[in-house]
Amino acid sequence: MTPARLQAKVRVLGWAIYFQRLLRFGLRALWVATATYLSIWAVGSILALPVSTRLLSTAACTVGVLLFLPALFRVPHLRTVAWSMDRKLGLDEVLSSGLMVSAQARRDPLAGALIEDAHASLNYVARRVLTRGWYLHRELEGCLIVGILALAVFGIPSVQPLSFAAPESEPIMPLGQDPRAKEVFPSGLPGLSDPDPIVARSSADPDDTAQAEAISPEQVGPLLSALNGLGEDLSETAAASAVGSSLQRGDLEQAVKDLETLSDIIADVPSDARTAIASALSSAGDRLDPLGASALAEAMTEASDALASREQVDRGPRMVDVASELHELADAIASTLAPGSAGDTSEDASEGADLAAMGMAGGAGVGGATSVIRSNVPMPRLEGQGEAFQLGNDGAEPGGLVAGQVAESPSPSTIHGAFGAVSAGSQATSTTAVTPVQYLWEFANVVRAYFSRK
């Protein structure tokens, strides 16, 4: 055994011990770092602190590195290793002596014996270091504990709470309908255009609709007034008195019907009456034209011309045109007065003849009497609305109003009636709003609303 070889062997053994220690400290640094990570995470979770993953990682790495670095820099020196082994393994400085002698390069027998002895001890030491020098089970145990904890915390994915969305139900496609005969053949027969002037105009002519919708609330009053004037003129003719009174009442729906009836009998109307009707229509047309009812005005003018002419053929249809236009105007007025609603609509009784007529044996037609949409035009309030007025009470009827004026009885009196005692016969003029004091029937509120100032 040469001295150089002894030194090399000790050096190798020293590096082996260094590696064992490095491994041990590495494992320790690992589990301590993991434990640090878990501890900080646990504290953060318990205290609900905002601990970021980066902070956790930094803290864990710092602890790990601090633990590991000392082991890394503790490099083994030849003599230190030999002395440590001599002392801790009870070798009685055999290795130290051998190394010293080998360093002195002595060639005497004693030196040779020391070197041989050191060499022999070195083999024994190497076996012990390589078998028992690892001592890893404590660190592995630590790693296992923190590993299990880390796995429990992060390794097993927590069950996410189920969230059931509440989507809106997808509607089933609406049930379609087979077309009706009237939709397929509006005129009642294939190949024949819809002959109903009113239905055809209201459904197919967008211009008329636009015109009808164009009536503003301010136009309604003058229009009704003009129609009222026409009613007055027509009332003077016996044949057209029904139309006239309907127009005067503001019942345009009835006026349309009366006009249609008039159109049926217009051929039988005496010529002087026809002239009067023509004149009334012509005047009304002139009045209505600037008020925004140009279609009605035009129909009236044409009807007037037809009535004045000798041709009888056109008279009835022209009157029907006037009725149709009046119907349109009534619709427009109704929609203007009731914004946001389509107005009260009702189907004419002629609808009843619809498919029943089609079903009648003998005719292959599918048409029926046409439906006509009517709209009720609200009645205007009585004149004098909001003004002071006097009420008379002759005492014959139980009074429901106070502060009335006696028409005939000269002296005031108290009347006892079903609604209680009421003073009657006073000549004093009431200057305050008259309030119904007691109406026991179901329309009391309606009456009260009528008599209240707005």
Next chain:
Amino acid sequence: MPLLTRLSVLLAEGALLASAALLPPLPDLQSACANLSLRWKEVGADPFSISFTARDEDLAEALRANAVPILSEEYALLSGLLGEDPASPILVRLYPTELAFRCLNPTEHLSKESWHASVGENEIALVTDTINQGNDEWESDGLNILRLRMASLLARRLSHGSAPGGLTLSFGAYTMDLEEFVRRNPTWDSLVDDNVASWEDLWSDPDLHSQPELLVQGMSTVAYLVDVYGWDTFTAFLRSLTPSMEFHQALIQTYGLSTARLQLQWREYFPYYIEGRWRANALRDFDLSVFAQLIEQGAYEDALLGLKQAQVFLDRTGDSDGLVEAENLADRARRGIEAASLLRQARQALQDGDAEAAVSLSGRAEEIYLALQDQRRLAELDSYRARAAELLALQGELSAIGESASAIGQVQVNRLVAIEARLTQLGDSAGAAQARDLAMRYQQQQTTRQARLKLSGLVLALALLLHRILTVRREAPPESRLL
């Protein structure tokens, strides 16, 4: 002819003669009638009989042999359709001269240059000297004239004599065989004119037949009412005419429309009639094409409704070909209605969550629609079926997941959540609840399992920690402390 009927005819004749005697005729007519002496003979069988004088025997025999069989048949049909007694007699009286007619019927109207008229409610009058002089109209359209008069008599009866003359003639003209009439009238196509007469003028004109263009307009008014509103409505209109209800009111009462409005509609119809709609005569060529087109357009219910009534009418007219065709059309209409019903049921089943039934019903409806070559509602049908199929697929998947409960994982739970959402969207609340229950149950299992795992790990870690604590005092071997 039964004795009673013959007696009634004779009584009627007697009454006519009496009225002629009672009413003071015009002075010149009175003197002419005084010298008139007629000896009547009668041939024919119920209900038609022909009364004639000796000089018209040949014409009477010709009528009896050629016209009466046809007219009798048509009379029976028409009176049946009008609800009149087909046994009521009709007398065709052949007046040798216009003077004879005027003497015997001083109150009846015979227009100038005319040779036929209706007398009362039972008699058709023909003036034979005009016929024998070679009347073109008789030669070409004699049978149609007899039809016209016969039908106008029936219209008179139906309205108890209240129908205006022009209206009865218009109705009579409607019953004519127009094929020959149109063929012989070269100016037919030029009859379309903007200046058509009013119904008032047409229906109140007792000489309507003397002006062909007016007669055509008149017959087209009847054709319009029958064509568009049906035969029964028209007969109801005729029946509603009374002395106190003239036709304006009767039209409003029956049709719900004023004369003027109906007239406006008719004005649209008239050119259409001239162009060829005249062929759709309810009595001669009942037009079933309207129903065919309705079926083609998918208006099955209305088509069937109309066809049922049409079948009754065709049965009354004895039109067997029409009946067969109507039955075929009705069958198609019924199938269309059945398909619509199946479609409705499919939707209902879908609403009730019975997807299997919905698929089945949709399939049956589709078969019918395809057989009818009706594509209109296939999109709707496909929508129902697709929805039902998706519902079935989801229910199947749900069932499969439920059966493999042991192999469930997070993936399946996620899928269950998706299924639950979709089933909710599709309206299957029971299925959605089942999917929710399954998902909740499986999640509960997973939670328990993980809790157990974590607990085990914790216990292990604690055990190791304890071991570590217990062994902390044990010294490390010297070999591990060499550096």
